[in-house]
Amino acid sequence: MQEIDILNWIYDTFRCTFLDWMSLAFDYAFKTCIIWVILGIILLRRPNTRMFGVVLLCSLALEIIFVYSFKYGFMRHRPFEDYAVHALVNSFHTSSFPSGHTAQLFCVTTVFAVFCKKHFPEILCLAFLVAFTRMYMYAHYPTDVLAGAITGIVCALVAIFTILRMDEYVYYVKDPDQD
Numbered sequence: 745m746q747e748i749d750i751l752n753w754i755y756d757t758f759r760c761t762f763l764d765w766m767s768l769a770f771d772y773a774f775k776t777c778i779i780w781v782i783l784g785i786i787l788l789r790r791p792n793t794r795m796f797g798v799v800l801l802c803s804l805a806l807e808i809i810f811v812y813s814f815k816y817g818f819m820r821h822r823p824f825e826d827y828a829v830h831a832l833v834n835s836f837h838t839s840s841f842p843s844g845h846t847a848q849l850f851c852v853t854t855v856f857a858v859f860c861k862k863h864f865p866e867i868l869c870l871a872f873l874v875a876f877t878r879m880y881m882y883a884h885y886p887t888d889v890l891a892g893a894i895t896g897i898v899c900a901l902v903a904i905f906t907i908l909r910m911d912e913y914v915y916y917v918k919d920p921d922q923d
Contacts, residue, residue: 747885748827754879755829767877771833774845774874777804780852795911796859800852803903807851810895811844824882831882843884843892846875850896858904 773779780800787797820841824831838844849871856867875893878884884892 747887748823748829750886751823751879751882752829754876755882758880763877763880766873767881768833770845770874770877771881771883774848777808777848780804780848793859795907796855799859799900799904799907800855802907803851803855803900804848806903807847807896807899808844810899811842811847811892812838814842814891814895815839815844820885820888822883823885827882829882833881833883840884841888841891842895843875843878843888845878846871846884846889846892847896847899849874850893851900852896854897854900855904 781804784797784801784804787793787800789797815838818841819839822831822840823829849867853864853867853871856864871893875889878889878892879886
């Protein structure tokens with residue numbers, strides 16, 4: 745089974761007006777990271793959520809760097825470009841690999857898993873829905889979506905561990921109780 749067969753099965757099995765609308769809404773809403781940047785800035789303003797905001801913003805910056813490096817490095821065509829299929833949106837300006845939308849949502853999901861467990865299930869569901877809709881609308885192959893998810897998770901984990909380690913070091917250096 746080829747990747748296009750999976751995409752055709754997804755589209756033929758789940759095709760409906762609501763999913764068309766939801767796919768377009770997700771495409772528009774997560775085209776940029778603006779929602780998460782605004783959330784990160786809000787989190788920075790409160791001392792008890794500042795670390796959450798720092799990690800969220802840094803992980804997104806790292807994710808953007810890696811996703812666009814891969815996109816311009818691999819230059820993979822999108823499914824609707826390779827096959828004569830109906831695409832809900834066909835005005836993409838970057839290549840298919842990896843899925844930036846999926847990377848973004850899985851990056852955010854990973855940060856939420858560490859800093860906001862209460863809302864992790866909702867964000868995880870959103871991440872899977874976005875990943876699914878990227879394939880549904882023939883914007884990405886399944887491997888693009890998988891690579892996007894892995895890229896987002898890895899970028900978030902690198903940011904989380906690096907920043908938390910730096911925070912421990914700064915706390916250790918500034919600890920007034922040390923002799």
